Amino acid sequence: MSTAIKTDDVIFNFFKQICDEKDDQKCVELGNEWIKAMETNLSEMEKNLNGADKLKHKDDIQSNRNHLNSLKKKTSSQWREYATQCMIEIMS
DSSP: OOOOOOHHHHHHHHHHHHHHOOSHHHHHHHHHHHHHHHHHHHHHHHHHOOHHHHHHHHHHHHHHHHHHHHHTTOOHHHHHHHHHHHHHHHHO
Protein backbone atom coordinates (compact mmCIF):
# COMPACT_ATOMS: atom_id res chain seq x y z
CA MET A 1 0.00 0.00 0.00
CA SER A 2 1.36 3.39 -0.99
CA THR A 3 1.53 6.15 1.61
CA ALA A 4 2.35 8.86 -0.91
CA ILE A 5 -0.01 11.82 -0.86
CA LYS A 6 -1.54 12.46 -4.24
CA THR A 7 -1.85 16.06 -5.34
CA ASP A 8 -5.42 15.52 -6.50
CA ASP A 9 -6.35 14.20 -3.05
CA VAL A 10 -4.93 17.28 -1.34
CA ILE A 11 -6.71 19.62 -3.74
CA PHE A 12 -9.96 17.67 -3.46
CA ASN A 13 -9.82 17.80 0.34
CA PHE A 14 -9.12 21.53 0.32
CA PHE A 15 -12.13 22.18 -1.92
CA LYS A 16 -14.23 19.87 0.26
CA GLN A 17 -13.24 22.01 3.24
CA ILE A 18 -14.50 25.10 1.38
CA CYS A 19 -17.80 23.36 0.59
CA ASP A 20 -18.25 22.08 4.15
CA GLU A 21 -17.43 25.36 5.91
CA LYS A 22 -20.62 26.68 7.53
CA ASP A 23 -19.22 30.10 8.39
CA ASP A 24 -19.45 32.26 5.26
CA GLN A 25 -16.50 34.47 6.24
CA LYS A 26 -14.25 31.46 6.86
CA CYS A 27 -15.35 29.98 3.54
CA VAL A 28 -14.24 33.14 1.71
CA GLU A 29 -10.99 33.17 3.70
CA LEU A 30 -10.29 29.58 2.62
CA GLY A 31 -10.93 30.58 -1.00
CA ASN A 32 -8.57 33.52 -0.66
CA GLU A 33 -5.93 31.23 0.85
CA TRP A 34 -6.31 29.03 -2.24
CA ILE A 35 -5.69 32.06 -4.48
CA LYS A 36 -2.57 33.06 -2.54
CA ALA A 37 -1.17 29.52 -2.69
CA MET A 38 -1.76 29.29 -6.44
CA GLU A 39 -0.22 32.73 -7.03
CA THR A 40 2.84 31.61 -5.08
CA ASN A 41 3.03 28.42 -7.17
CA LEU A 42 2.82 30.42 -10.40
CA SER A 43 5.55 32.81 -9.25
CA GLU A 44 7.81 29.91 -8.29
CA MET A 45 7.22 28.16 -11.62
CA GLU A 46 7.91 31.37 -13.49
CA LYS A 47 11.16 31.92 -11.55
CA ASN A 48 12.33 28.44 -12.48
CA LEU A 49 11.74 28.84 -16.21
CA ASN A 50 14.58 29.88 -18.47
CA GLY A 51 14.25 32.19 -21.49
CA ALA A 52 12.78 29.83 -24.08
CA ASP A 53 10.52 27.99 -21.64
CA LYS A 54 9.44 31.26 -20.04
CA LEU A 55 8.35 32.56 -23.41
CA LYS A 56 6.68 29.25 -24.29
CA HIS A 57 4.56 29.25 -21.10
CA LYS A 58 3.99 33.01 -20.82
CA ASP A 59 0.41 32.91 -22.12
CA ASP A 60 -0.54 29.94 -19.92
CA ILE A 61 0.87 31.63 -16.84
CA GLN A 62 -0.98 34.85 -17.64
CA SER A 63 -4.19 32.92 -18.26
CA ASN A 64 -3.84 31.30 -14.85
CA ARG A 65 -3.19 34.68 -13.22
CA ASN A 66 -6.30 36.09 -14.92
CA HIS A 67 -8.33 33.12 -13.68
CA LEU A 68 -7.09 33.65 -10.12
CA ASN A 69 -7.89 37.36 -10.34
CA SER A 70 -11.44 36.48 -11.40
CA LEU A 71 -11.85 34.47 -8.17
CA LYS A 72 -10.88 37.29 -5.82
CA LYS A 73 -14.35 38.81 -5.36
CA LYS A 74 -16.31 35.57 -4.97
CA THR A 75 -18.90 35.25 -2.22
CA SER A 76 -19.11 32.19 -0.01
CA SER A 77 -21.86 30.65 -2.14
CA GLN A 78 -19.82 31.30 -5.29
CA TRP A 79 -16.78 29.69 -3.64
CA ARG A 80 -18.82 26.65 -2.67
CA GLU A 81 -20.11 26.33 -6.23
CA TYR A 82 -16.61 26.74 -7.68
CA ALA A 83 -15.16 24.22 -5.22
CA THR A 84 -17.91 21.73 -6.05
CA GLN A 85 -17.17 22.05 -9.77
CA CYS A 86 -13.45 21.54 -9.14
CA MET A 87 -14.15 18.43 -7.04
CA ILE A 88 -16.33 17.02 -9.84
CA GLU A 89 -13.53 17.63 -12.36
CA ILE A 90 -11.01 15.89 -10.10
CA MET A 91 -13.29 12.86 -9.77
CA SER A 92 -13.79 12.62 -13.54
